[in-house]
Amino acid sequence: MHYSQLLQFALNKPKTIYAIVITMVLISLAMIPQLTIDTDPENMLSSQNSERVFHNNIKKTFNMPDMIVVGIVSENSIYQPKTLAILQQLSDKILQIEGVITQDLLSLSVVDNITQEKNGGIRFEYLMQRAPKDLAGSEKIAEAVKRLPLLANTLVSGDDKAAAIYVPITAKDLSYSIAEQIREINQTFTHHDLTFHITGLPIAEDQFGYEMFVQMGIAAPLAGLAIFVLLWYFFRNFPLIIAPMAVAMATVIIIMGALIGLGFTVHIMTSMIAIFLMPIAVVDSVHILSEFSDRYKEGDDTKQVIKKVMSHLFTPMLFTSITSAVGFYSLLLTPIPPVKIFGAFIGTGILLAFLLTVIYLPVYLSRLSPKSLANLQLAVAKMEEKGRLSNSLLWLGNLATKKAKAIIFSFIVIFIFSLVGINKIIINDNPVNWFKADHEIRIADKVLNEHFAGTYDAWLVFSQPQKDVQQAELTFMQLIADANQQGIDLSTIQEHLAQWKSSTDKGIFSQELLIKLDDLAFSVAMEHQAAIDKLYQFADQQFAQQKLYIQPEMLNWLADLQTALNNTALVGKTNGLSDIVRTVNRELHSGNALDFVIPKTSNGVAQTLLQYQSSHRPNDLWHFVSQDYQQSLIWLQMTSGDNQHTTAVVEWVNQYVQQNPAPIDVEMNWAGKSYLNIVWQDAMVNGMLNSLLSSFVIVFLMMALLFRSIKYGVLAMLPLTLTISLIYGLIGWLGKAYDMPIAVLSALTLGLSIDFAIHFLQRVRELEKQTNSLTKALLLMFEEPSRAISRNAIVIAIGFTPLLLSPLMPYITVGFFLASIMIVSALVTLLLLPALLSLFSKDQTTNNQA
Structure with a gap:
């Protein structure tokens, strides 16, 4: 069916159109209660990803649960009877929380002190079964902690001013609820010298999920309100602007309903679908309303005016919608599941918004009362007579045509400047940095990592x-x-x-x-x-x-690796099997540092391990070695969870092992949340680059097809190319890390920037045919057509500004850069394209010769 037939059907059957839209919205609304949130970065990787599979196998083999870190920081020494009593009470209460793995909790009150028996042998007793009553008892605990390498700077900071409780949890999605219960417990303590902090990647991710859910309910309505106010400012007609708002709301509800109804979880990426679609969905409506208000005169047949408007705008709107959708569909080429889902549903949402716009909006306009239409015409006429926007655009058009060479040269300089900036881009991310600097998670992260060896971990695994x-x-x-x-x-x-x-x-x-x-x-x-x-x-x-890891030569090699790592500035501390073996061996012999060594024989090593298994926490051994002694794990504590930091650690270890090979051939692999973050970041960057390049080619071919001209195809791509280059160049120059939200902006830039170029070039060509002059066509472009483009840019930019009020950094980043992208791409379109066209137009050449 040709669009004119579809439009005629819609105009003749308005109730049918309304019924279809309302039914789709109601069905979608029924899906919303099934919503589930997922903020686990692990799900950025496919469930079949080899690194993810290995990570989960290691968690199972070594029984390494996700942990929340609870810190108590004192202005003085933590080794005070009152402080230690609070620490014990807090530990006891945390052990009663459902979802906490009690046998693996790490705190001074539940770990063992390892000492010599007076008559020989070794003694395991609770380090702090009861909090000491006096300072002498506290000092004994301090001395014991400093003798136990697994505890020093892990459970008590090196400066003795902070103590930590490592809370293992049965499931990552319990992090927020458990942390909230711990916060309630913390409020019951009134010791003025103490501050309580909670951090760790599991709580950062889960709390982000909670706050993300809140933002979904705040940012999208605020965006809708901002767009509504802006549309009213442009058209001063409430009945008229209800139509684009209805299209936007219907689009968001239907797409989110489909996402949830099909069983997809709402990830950090997909949580932004509503806020993205809200302004994008009104883009075509603004073009239609602008031209309709420009063409309609009192007494005109509304349906005939609508048909004329749609005959002009249908093709460019179709191509802008398709190219925008292609930009998002290109994300399907990435290896990141949530990004694929995000791209698929945003792309589909753009096409749905287009379909609703070209069917529902004409029907709605055709049913407006003559009074509403008259008010519209009056309001728009007044606004455009000598409005600031009109005057600014006329000045801009004059500048673009009169100073064409200077503008083109300026854009060449900007492009070179941008390319240099792109080469400065740093790829980095850290879920803790998804919160603002004043957020309690960020504050806790900063404070505890200043005191301890580190709250971020990675696991270095050696296997036969x-x-x-x-x-x-x-x-x-x-x-x-x-x-x-x-x-x-x-x-x-x-x-x-x-x-x-x-x-x-x-x-x-x-x-x-x-x-x-x-x-x-x-x-x-x-x-x-x-x-x-x-x-x-x-x-x-x-x-x-x-049984590699009872061989003395292997344990000595691991001990040397740990020592070398500890001596770098990259790692706060390492914990491994060699620490257990050397500690027990010391107490089996003299108790002095001289015997803090690996036994010389396998039987000697086996004896230390057998002795350790008589402690109150025998299963702690299996955190560092597999039960068949064929795998061993080194737990690295780091003060930074940034991808760059973890990457530097991995590269350092690779270089060390290459220069100092193990005495027995072993395989080395990495696991842990910090390591998985660099895996999915690398996959995301490469995937985004591939999707951007492929969609760039597809969009260029579509532009050449639309305009049936290679020249105009190239012209259409220039604003897009310059906008992407400038935005990412500025990111490089400003030192902003290339993280997940920034990466996705490439698809957004491609999908949205091309919109303005298509409308500009399509209308220029139409006006050139009408006037037989490109110069006149360019002058006319800076009246109604440029106003429509400018309104669209402003509407979309303002639509994203509510994200700037979010406490979550990814939302702020997306809001700022998307608003910037819209303004930049509109300015590039309205300056560069007329400058190039006027410079090479025959009219200009003729005038110069005259």
């Missing part, structure tokens, strides 16, 4: 190479096959192997296998004894060899 393990397993299976050929009954071994195959976290060579082989040796015939002995010896040898 899989190729070695697989080769040993193949050899063993071949020995099993040989024994089977000899007719030996290996049913008990086969059952064990079947169980092993169903288990993904255990090696084939284990104590259980050795016991079964030993039992089998007593039951087989004498002629088969040699074959079973061969199986046993091979399994025993592999079992011993694969």
Whole structure:
């Protein structure tokens, strides 16, 4: 069906159109209560992403839950009876909160002190089972903490002025509710010298989700109000401006309803859909209202005027909508799931807004009363007679045509300036920095990281190479096959192997296998004894060899790596298996620093580990080594969660390991939230670049097709190119980190900046045909057409300004840069395009020759 037929149908069946729109809105509204929030940056990666899979496997293998960090900071030493009593009371109350993993909570009141027994041996006792009554008791605790490397500068700061409680939680999405309960507990303590802080990536992410939900309910209505007020200022007619607002509201409700109804969670990206679509959805309406108000005269047939307006505007509006949608659909090329969803629904929302605009708006205008139309004409005529906007645009048009060479030269200089700035862009992000500097999360992060080794963590994991393990397993299976050929009954071994195959976290060579082989040796015939002995010896040898992390040379190498890391400015502290082994070994011997070493034999190491497992927290051992001793984890504490910082740590470790290889071949991998952040950031940057380049090519081809001219296709792309270059150049020059919101702006810039160029060039060509003069056409462009473009830029820019009031930095960033993008792209369109056209127009050449 041709659009003119569709328009005629809509004008003849207004109630049908209204009924369809209202039904879609009501169905979508019914979906809204099913909304679920997701702010976990881990979901920026696909569930099949190898780094994400490894991270989650490591969490399971080493039992490393997500943790909230609770800090108590004192003006004096933390080792005061009253302060330690508060710390113990707080710990006890936190242990009662549902969702806290009690056995893994870290606090002075629940960890062990490791000392020598008077008659020899080693003693494990609670460091602070009860808070001390006097200063002498407090000082004993201080001395003990300083002797225990796993506690020093982790549970108590190096300056003794802060203590920390690490609160492990069963699920990340409980972070906010648990933190709120802890805040309520903190308010019950009235010690004036103490301040309480809560931080950590899980709480930062979950609290962001809560505040993001609040912002969704505030920013979108504020944007709608700002647009409504602005439209009233432009058209001074309430009945008229209800139409574009209805289109915008319907678009937002239908798209958000579809998003939720299809089962998608609302992520930090998709939370911005409403605020993005609200101003974008009124763009076409402003063009229609501007031209309608310019064309309509009292007594005219409203429907005929609408048809003329739509015949002029339908094609450019269609192409601007398609190109804007393409800009967002290009995000489907990124490897980031939430960004894909965001791009798909914004792109669809733009097309829906276009469809509603070209069907619903004409129907609405055709049913306005003659009085409303007369008021519209009067208001617009008064505003445009000698209005500031009209005068400014006439001055701008005169400048663009008279100073064409100077303007073009200026834009060339700006473009070069922008390219230099782009090369200065720094890629960086940190979920804690999603809050303003005065937010309690940011304050807590700053204070606690000034005192402690760091509240950010990364996990460095060493494993036996899989190729070695697989080769040993193949050899063993071949020995099993040989024994089977000899007719030996290996049913008990086969059952064990079947169980092993169903288990993904255990090696084939284990104590259980050795016991079964030993039992089998007593039951087989004498002629088969040699074959079973061969199986046993091979399994025993592999079992011993694969227990890498009871080998002294490996533990010494890990200890050296930790020492080297601790001596850098990159890491506040490292915690690992070597700390446990050396601490226990010291207390098993002299108790002096001289014996704070790794034992010389595997049996010596095994003895220290066996002793440690008699402590009150034996399972703490498995945070640093797997139960088959084939993997070991080093916990890095860092004072910064910035991607750049974590990347620097990774590069330093890579270089160290290359220069100081392990004594036994091992595989090294990274896990932890801080590391995952750099993984998805890298994927996002590369994905955004690919999507931008591909959509840029597609949009150029569409422009050439629309104008049926390569020259005009290139002209249409120039404002877009300069706007993207200038915005990102300024980001580089200003030192603003390239983070997730900034990355997404590339698609927004491409999708929205092209709008103005399309309308400008389309109208110039129409006016040139009417006047047979490009010079006259350019003069006419700076009347109604340029006013429509300017209004659109102002409406969209103002529509995003409510985001500047948000307490969340991603919203502020998006609001500021989108408003800037709209103003810049409109100015570039209204200055550069007329300058280029006037410089190369035949009219100009003829005038110069005359």
